[in-house]
Amino acid sequence: MKRIAIIGAGIAGLTLAHQLQHKAEITLFEKSRGVSGRLATRRLGEFEFDHGAQFFTARSNAFKQFIAPFIENGIIAAWQPRVLTLVPGQKPYRRDWFEPHYVAVPRMNSLAKALATELDIELQTPISSLSVVSDGQWQLRTPDAEWPETFDWVISTAPVIQSIALLGEHLSAGILADDKALQDVQMSPCYTLMLGFDQAIKLPFQAARANDNSIEWVMVNSSKPGREELFTLVIQSSNAWASQHEEADQDWIRQTMLADLEKLLGTPLPPTTVESLHRWRYSRVEHALEQDCVLDWQKGLAACGDWCLGGRVEGAFLSANSLARQLAHSL
Numbered sequence: 001m002k003r004i005a006i007i008g009a010g011i012a013g014l015t016l017a018h019q020l021q022h023k024a025e026i027t028l029f030e031k032s033r034g035v036s037g038r039l040a041t042r043r044l045g046e047f048e049f050d051h052g053a054q055f056f057t058a059r060s061n062a063f064k065q066f067i068a069p070f071i072e073n074g075i076i077a078a079w080q081p082r083v084l085t086l087v088p089g090q091k092p093y094r095r096d097w098f099e100p101h102y103v104a105v106p107r108m109n110s111l112a113k114a115l116a117t118e119l120d121i122e123l124q125t126p127i128s129s130l131s132v133v134s135d136g137q138w139q140l141r142t143p144d145a146e147w148p149e150t151f152d153w154v155i156s157t158a159p160v161i162q163s164i165a166l167l168g169e170h171l172s173a174g175i176l177a178d179d180k181a182l183q184d185v186q187m188s189p190c191y192t193l194m195l196g197f198d199q200a201i202k203l204p205f206q207a208a209r210a211n212d213n214s215i216e217w218v219m220v221n222s223s224k225p226g227r228e229e230l231f232t233l234v235i236q237s238s239n240a241w242a243s244q245h246e247e248a249d250q251d252w253i254r255q256t257m258l259a260d261l262e263k264l265l266g267t268p269l270p271p272t273t274v275e276s277l278h279r280w281r282y283s284r285v286e287h288a289l290e291q292d293c294v295l296d297w298q299k300g301l302a303a304c305g306d307w308c309l310g311g312r313v314e315g316a317f318l319s320a321n322s323l324a325r326q327l328a329h330s331l
């Protein structure tokens, strides 16, 4: 069997590994302590927060088919919150969602954990570089050492800048119809503020889209299916605001978002029990490659992820699914 190294255990890396697991010997390398990437959950004491993707939609048949068994076994459920649009100083108005919005249950990283079962995953193992050894085999390096085994294929599912840093110099010329296309892919940052309270706050919504300040979404995280009863809010900044303030003092970011939240709600917040801010350097794909994946048959290198097709969780799945199908024929 061919040996494949997959860098990154987010939804793209896990989809790929899951779909190729009986066709090749696969090792996933993940720099973090757990799987799931940006489909993330953080625990702070008794409180849990989905601090990355909030929900996802399923528009393609391939993704609908993929999630169907997980809906069946309760790992994915539709979330039907009351949704409002909030504008500072104005009366909120109701929004309707015209398609199902899904979440993993009981926390966003549950889907990744289900996919990860029985896969060979090296956690806390950042891949820093690769090089060719004999017979076109690839050798991976972590910051501390060379990985002892070599691989026929190396596939990066890291965000675009990290994927280019790893694979760029090794790709055959002409792999991309237009090399500039890869340079043009853009991802924007986002700040997530997590707030946990001892007592529930009465709010007229479970999800609110905000306009005209630092905040884009306010989610009552604890209102999603299967969550703990402790009341939690997840506040996400707009990507444009996060881009403007990417290097700003974190305490200023936190205070600005809290003040903007109180303006949106039109009332002061009760004291929080836990509070934490997370900066996502690569959150949303602003400009995608518009190509399913990057695939270099000659060198045994490939890359996929949400930055290829955009479209977020579903886009990451579709990119990995396409790459898995193309590779499956040759394995």
Ligand SMILES: Cc1cc2nc3c(=O)[nH]c(=O)nc-3n(C[C@H](O)[C@H](O)[C@H](O)COP(=O)(O)OP(=O)(O)OC[C@H]3O[C@@H](n4cnc5c(N)ncnc54)[C@H](O)[C@@H]3O)c2cc1C
Pocket (backbone or CB within 6 Å): 007, 008, 009, 010, 011, 012, 013, 029, 030, 031, 032, 035, 036, 037, 038, 039, 051, 052, 053, 054, 055, 056, 057, 125, 126, 127, 128, 157, 158, 159, 162, 190, 192, 236, 280, 282, 283, 284, 304, 305, 306, 307, 311, 312, 313, 314, 316
């Ligand atoms: C704040 C926020 C809100 C979002 N909201 C939504 C939403 O509401 N709906 C939606 O559909 N999508 C949303 N998204 C986007 C969605 O989360 C992503 O599109 C999707 O999870 C991307 O999956 P991926 O596998 O392509 O990448 P990732 O999840 O980023 O996975 C890549 C993995 O590679 C690992 N990695 C990187 N470099 C290395 C290395 N050198 N060595 C080893 N491992 C490495 C990373 O740690 C990571 O785990 C949101 C994202 C964020 C951050």
